[in-house]
Amino acid sequence: MLRVEHLSKSFGGVRATRDVSIDFPAGSLTAIIGPNGAGKTTFFNLISGHVRPDEGRVLFDGTDIVGLSSLEVVRRGMARAFQVASLFPSLTVREALTAAVVSHQRGSRRVFSRFPVAAAGRRADEIMDLLGLAPKADVLSANLSHGDQKLLDIGLALAMDPKVLLLDEPTAGMGPEERWRMIGKVHRLWEVTGMTMLFIEHDMDIVFKIAQTIHVLKYGAVLAQGSPDEIRRNQDVIDAYLGTDHRLSETVGEA
Amino acid sequence: MRPGLSPAGLRRPGLARDVAIALTGLALLLALPMAFPAPALRDFLIYFFAYGLLAMSLNLLVGLTGLVSFGHAAYFATGAYVFGLLMQTGRVSIPVGVLAAVGGTALVALVIGAICVRLKEIYFSFITLAFQMFIHSVIVTWVSLTGGDQGLRGGIPRPPVLGLDLNDARTLYGACAVVFVLCILAMRQVSQSPFGYTLRMIRDNPARANFLGVDVTAMKLGIFVFAAAMASVGGLILALFVSGAYPEFAFWTTSGEAIFMIMLGGIKIFLGPLVGTLLLQTLNHFVTIYTEHHGLVLGTVILVIVLGLRRGLADVLFDWLQARRAPRAAGPAPGSLEAEPIGDGALKGRTV
Numbered sequence: 253m254l255r256v257e258h259l260s261k262s263f264g265g266v267r268a269t270r271d272v273s274i275d276f277p278a279g280s281l282t283a284i285i286g287p288n289g290a291g292k293t294t295f296f297n298l299i300s301g302h303v304r305p306d307e308g309r310v311l312f313d314g315t316d317i318v319g320l321s322s323l324e325v326v327r328r329g330m331a332r333a334f335q336v337a338s339l340f341p342s343l344t345v346r347e348a349l350t351a352a353v354v355s356h357q358r359g360s361r362r363v364f365s366r367f368p369v370a371a372a373g374r375r376a377d378e379i380m381d382l383l384g385l386a387p388k389a390d391v392l393s394a395n396l397s398h399g400d401q402k403l404l405d406i407g408l409a410l411a412m413d414p415k416v417l418l419l420d421e422p423t424a425g426m427g428p429e430e431r432w433r434m435i436g437k438v439h440r441l442w443e444v445t446g447m448t449m450l451f452i453e454h455d456m457d458i459v460f461k462i463a464q465t466i467h468v469l470k471y472g473a474v475l476a477q478g479s480p481d482e483i484r485r486n487q488d489v490i491d492a493y494l495g496t497d498h499r500l501s502e503t504v505g506e507a
Numbered sequence: 508m509r510p511g512l513s514p515a516g517l518r519r520p521g522l523a524r525d526v527a528i529a530l531t532g533l534a535l536l537l538a539l540p541m542a543f544p545a546p547a548l549r550d551f552l553i554y555f556f557a558y559g560l561l562a563m564s565l566n567l568l569v570g571l572t573g574l575v576s577f578g579h580a581a582y583f584a585t586g587a588y589v590f591g592l593l594m595q596t597g598r599v600s601i602p603v604g605v606l607a608a609v610g611g612t613a614l615v616a617l618v619i620g621a622i623c624v625r626l627k628e629i630y631f632s633f634i635t636l637a638f639q640m641f642i643h644s645v646i647v648t649w650v651s652l653t654g655g656d657q658g659l660r661g662g663i664p665r666p667p668v669l670g671l672d673l674n675d676a677r678t679l680y681g682a683c684a685v686v687f688v689l690c691i692l693a694m695r696q697v698s699q700s701p702f703g704y705t706l707r708m709i710r711d712n713p714a715r716a717n718f719l720g721v722d723v724t725a726m727k728l729g730i731f732v733f734a735a736a737m738a739s740v741g742g743l744i745l746a747l748f749v750s751g752a753y754p755e756f757a758f759w760t761t762s763g764e765a766i767f768m769i770m771l772g773g774i775k776i777f778l779g780p781l782v783g784t785l786l787l788q789t790l791n792h793f794v795t796i797y798t799e800h801h802g803l804v805l806g807t808v809i810l811v812i813v814l815g816l817r818r819g820l821a822d823v824l825f826d827w828l829q830a831r832r833a834p835r836a837a838g839p840a841p842g843s844l845e846a847e848p849i850g851d852g853a854l855k856g857r858t859v
């Protein structure tokens with residue numbers, strides 16, 4: 253479904269992504285993890301067309317989408333949700349979702365019909381039911397709780413009927429309990445829709461619990477990849493997360 | 508702006524309600540001069556129509572799309588001059604002149620807009636201002652065509668339309684009122700259409716709208732051209748009424764006045780800018796009768812409203828109605844506890 257090959261990107265002297273090659277099969281649920289500054293969000297920006305890579309290819313459904321605008325990438329079926337929920341503060345949940353569906357149905361130019369269009373409204377209702385946002389349908393996006401804002405952000409991406417969904421830290425800024433609720437919803441969403449999902453996550457417990465495959469990034473390069481069990485035992489990953497200080501101190505002690 | 512004309516869409520109750528309100532408004536406007544036959548009232552209202560269309564169309568950019576144009580009067584003037592020049596040839600009827608003026612203005616706006624809408628925020632504001640000054644310069648320097656700073660003189664002929672003699676002041680007033688109400692209705696329809704809600708997305712968060720498949724540049728250009736076309740109708744109403752066109756129509760102060768009208772009236776209610784237009788026109792027309800220092804009075808009123816109310820007059824009314832409605836709605840419904848309250852602050856900048 254989605255495959256990246258030898259993806260590289262530098263910002264000035266900083267190599268944010270180094271020769272990353274990953275294959276995401278159709279219907280997979282993949283976690284991207286890594287310490288702060290590992291280049292996870294940059295990786296999402298590169299594949300969603302927001303930032304153009306210096307080198308490499310992004311194959312979506314077999315065609316190279318490097319160089320396409322984020323608009324074209326969305327229209328081909330790859331949508332994303334953001335680390336900081338990116339919403340429309342003055343629209344209600346229903347209005348925002350309906351407007352997003354209208355856009356997906358190429359209806360944004362219609363001036364003779366009235367908003368909300370019935371078909372788009374029904375799809376928006378479905379999305380609200382799927383995410384449990386129905387009770388908040390008439391609440392302004394700006395007045396939603398943090399968790400509901402993150403859900404609405406995902407809902408907007410779902411309005412694009414994506415084949416591939418990129419979630420940039422769906423649980424960012426949440427307390428432990430809320431995190432589990434949120435990730436439960438994400439997991440159910442994946443089971444129900446069967447789409448290819450990639451998510452960035454910091455909480456190791458969550459990642460090991462739900463992801464099928466994990467890719468660990470460090471300094472922009474793939475440090476390790478594999479199933480949760482393989483990653484859990486990988487010495488490089490342990491070092492990246494705990495630091496190598498514990499071993500350094502041993503060396504210093506010996507000297 | 509492709510026509511997606513569907514009969515089902517036209518039968519929606521929202522439109523029926525708007526048409527009913529528009530017809531009531533039109534009846535009121537037509538009845539007013541009959542109740543108070545002084546010509547001064549008619550003249551005042553025609554000025555109100557012209558500047559009202561300018562302010563309302565500018566609010567499609569400012570309030571609905573979040574594009575603060577400083578050069579909107581350029582299209583007001585373009586409409587007035589194209590219409591005036593065409594009518595002076597004596598070869599076109601008024602409807603053809605109107606269509607050509609609106610179409611011509613839309614074309615000018617398409618070219619200028621294609622450049623402007625790619626810029627953001629203050630850069631957009633300044634480039635629109637720059638193009639306005641450019642059009643003003645063309646009008647002032649192309650003396651052989653436009654009469655330069657003397658304005659388009661010699662009068663604008665008013666051949667009869669469908670047997671109506673527009674040289675009769677009452678008929679002229681009635682025709683202007685009908686055109687005015689039709690334009691307001693068209694703007695209302697656009698603001699309530701899927702396109703209108705797409706513009707709200709762009710106002711709130713253009714980057715996100717782009718990630719949701721919205722062609723932000725094309726949408727902005729669409730509303731820019733439509734707003735310019737609506738402003739041109741205001742301009743040609745004024746040209747028809749004063750039987751001439753003047754470079755002041757295209758001067759930056761005219762754009763500034765339109766922004767004042769929006770600020771004075773408010774942006775939370777669709778018709779808010781018309782309240783501001785009424786206020787500013789009242790000040791302009793009546794204060795000048797009593798004092799030469801009408802600028803001083805005008806400035807004071809604007810200061811009081813901006814510093815005292817911190818919102819437009821129509822916004823004050825809207826907030827008051829919201830505040831009155833809120834406790835009543837919360838009272839009888841026990842299940843409303845889980846519904847989050849919609850505070851005044853959250854509605855800031857929300858065009859209803």
